[in-house]
Each structure stands twice: as structure tokens, then as C-alpha cells.
Amino acid sequence: xxxxxxxxxxxxxxxxxxxxxxxxxxxxxxxxxxxxxxxxxxxxxxxxxxxxxxxxxxxxxxxxxxxxxxxxxxxxxxxxxxxxxxxxxxxxxxxxxxx
Numbered sequence: 001x002x003x004x005x006x007x008x009x010x011x012x013x014x015x016x017x018x019x020x021x022x023x024x025x026x027x028x029x030x031x032x033x034x035x036x037x038x039x040x041x042x043x044x045x046x047x048x049x050x051x052x053x054x055x056x057x058x059x060x061x062x063x064x065x066x067x068x069x070x071x072x073x074x075x076x077x078x079x080x081x082x083x084x085x086x087x088x089x090x091x092x093x094x095x096x097x098x099x
Contacts, residue, residue, distance in 0.1 A: 007058050015065040023092060024074035025051025045077035048088045056095050 011018075026043040027050065048055055073092065075084055 011061050019069040021071050022074050023071050025053050027051045049091045059095050
């Protein structure tokens with residue numbers, strides 16, 4: 001789903017083939033800096049709870065598809081492992097318990 005494809009469309013096309021989903025999030029940043037080739041906006045990696053992707057919605061959609069694979073938390077935002085675990089793992093676990 002990385003890029004500009006909506007979660008609904010990506011899951012409708014690839015959902016039945018998924019066995020492993022990389023969990024990460026990014027958010028658009030203000031002007032300045034360079035936009036990477038193939039992108040419209042500069043994006044900055046961030047926490048799961050404050051990024052552009054709605055992981056609660058995506059997890060719900062995955063459940064509707066009977067996804068039984070793995071979720072793999074990506075460490076792209078530069079935080080140390082302890083911060084990543086204390087913030088993102090806790091957030092992901094709370095989302096998984098809601099559904």
C-alpha cells in the first residue's frame with residue numbers, strides 16, 4: 001500500500017495473497033527539503049499512531065479478509081528500539097485487541 005494506492009483497493013487486489021504485512025507509517029512534511037523521485041510530497045517516517053495510514057482501519061480490513069499472516073513492525077524512523085517497542089508495539093497491540 002506504499003505510495004498512493006488506497007488501502008481498500010490494494011487489499012481488494014492483493015488481500016487473498018498476503019501472508020506478511022510490513023507495518024510502518026509516514027506523514028507528509030511541510031515545504032522545504034527535496035521530494036524523492038516518484039513522490040508528490042516529502043514524507044517523514046513516524047510513529048504508527050501519528051502517521052498518514054489508519055492502521056485501525058487496515059487491521060479491520062485484514063480481518064475481514066481472514067488474514068492469518070504476520071504483521072512485521074518496520075523500524076525506519078530513527079527511534080531507538082526501546083522507544084519503538086514502548087510506543088508502536090503498545091499501539092499495535094491496542095488496535096489488535098479492539099477488533
